[in-house]
Amino acid sequence: MSASSAPPSLDLTERLSRRARTMNASAIREILKITQQPDVISFAGGLPAPELFPLEEVRQASLAVLDRFGPAALQYSTTEGHLPLREWIAAQAGIPAANVQIVTGSQQGLDLLGKVLIDEGDVVLVEAPTYLGALQSFQPYLPRYEQLPTDEGGIDVDALEGVLQRSGAKLLYAVPNFQNPTGRTLSAERRRRLVELTAQYGVLLIEDDPYGQLRFTGMPAPSLYQLGLELHGDVNRNHVIYSSSFSKTLVPGLRDAWVQAAAPVIAKLIQAKQGADLHTPTFNQMIIAELVHDVLPRQIERVREAYGQRARLMLERIRADFPQGVEYTTPEGGMFLWLTVPDGLDTQALLPRAVERKVAYVPGSPFYALGGGENTMRLSYSNATPAQITQGIRALGDTLREALN
Numbered sequence: 001m002s003a004s005s006a007p008p009s010l011d012l013t014e015r016l017s018r019r020a021r022t023m024n025a026s027a028i029r030e031i032l033k034i035t036q037q038p039d040v041i042s043f044a045g046g047l048p049a050p051e052l053f054p055l056e057e058v059r060q061a062s063l064a065v066l067d068r069f070g071p072a073a074l075q076y077s078t079t080e081g082h083l084p085l086r087e088w089i090a091a092q093a094g095i096p097a098a099n100v101q102i103v104t105g106s107q108q109g110l111d112l113l114g115k116v117l118i119d120e121g122d123v124v125l126v127e128a129p130t131y132l133g134a135l136q137s138f139q140p141y142l143p144r145y146e147q148l149p150t151d152e153g154g155i156d157v158d159a160l161e162g163v164l165q166r167s168g169a170k171l172l173y174a175v176p177n178f179q180n181p182t183g184r185t186l187s188a189e190r191r192r193r194l195v196e197l198t199a200q201y202g203v204l205l206i207e208d209d210p211y212g213q214l215r216f217t218g219m220p221a222p223s224l225y226q227l228g229l230e231l232h233g234d235v236n237r238n239h240v241i242y243s244s245s246f247s248k249t250l251v252p253g254l255r256d257a258w259v260q261a262a263a264p265v266i267a268k269l270i271q272a273k274q275g276a277d278l279h280t281p282t283f284n285q286m287i288i289a290e291l292v293h294d295v296l297p298r299q300i301e302r303v304r305e306a307y308g309q310r311a312r313l314m315l316e317r318i319r320a321d322f323p324q325g326v327e328y329t330t331p332e333g334g335m336f337l338w339l340t341v342p343d344g345l346d347t348q349a350l351l352p353r354a355v356e357r358k359v360a361y362v363p364g365s366p367f368y369a370l371g372g373g374e375n376t377m378r379l380s381y382s383n384a385t386p387a388q389i390t391q392g393i394r395a396l397g398d399t400l401r402e403a404l405n
Helices: 027-034 054-075 083-093 106-117 131-141 155-169 188-200 222-233 261-274 282-291 297-322 347-356 384-404
Strands: 098-105 125-127 143-149 171-174 204-208 240-245 256-260 336-340 376-380
Touching: 027 106, 027 131, 054 282, 083 098, 083 256, 083 282, 098 106, 098 261, 106 131, 106 204, 106 240, 106 256, 106 261, 125 131, 125 155, 131 256, 143 155, 155 261, 188 204, 188 222, 204 222, 222 240, 256 261, 282 297, 297 336, 297 384, 347 384
Parallel strands: 125 143, 125 171, 171 204, 204 240
Antiparallel strands: 098 256, 240 256, 336 376
């Protein structure tokens, strides 16, 4: 074809769907590209510690699955998920296996929930700040966000009723245990009130709980899902939808997670997942099912102890090395803590200066659905060694002190 007869240039961006044009790159994933330099200490990604992975146990479980199931372990399977795994999950919650849907990582669960629950313009209530990945999952379905005020005890439920009265909200998304990004835990009293209020106003409540088993201090509180079961007395009338994962307790690379919910929600999740990937990998599910009875409890204790030690060390070093005026949360579990630096400092603008000192974090503003948090940041202690925590917090303290001066 000659140059004179070439077709006109096509603007491919203009051919993208409106939904696609609302998508944004994950701020965390973009920062992780920076931290691939081997000499940069990263407190950015919420990565489990690889030295704690149960490698030998996974190897033995893989062989056992192949020996027991043969070719079936490598074959297509049902969309709902491997039945023995669903039965184990269901038994922990005291519900039927029919109310459990296996998903390929909890991120897929959030995406599918957004697909089946959110219409364009629906009001979705989120914490301020909230998990960035949930905002990414829900955004293509074009909701209208409203931020809920939070404090050290989690969502301010005293303010919530007024929001529910005026907002016409359809959905509330919450991370009650060791919240990502703040590390805060919703108090037991507030949990019950949150469940009661959302039920009263007909608002669906998504409880995202990937970290709940990683408590290293304090007393556990009942899940929002269990409180919903108590309130309604019927698994298929419960307005609380529960999401969790094996990524933070066993290994993340197998990408096994689940959603438990009332039958009408599960039915639509099954259909949505059929369109997404047919089913979560059979072999991976069978490996997890092999590990949950004996290996998982030991692994949880191992991870709890290690993360508790790392969190305590990070807090000690923050108190010793950070300038006056920096506030921080004290997590009871999980993988994160949250810093608020003095007004006037922009942690996004400060990040390149920290990287020059070979340390990285996640600026706080991407965790706010409607903006804000320019003077905040998230630190993860789970993936750093004690030596890296000591060195990295000192470098970050020097960065903050220089900026303040």
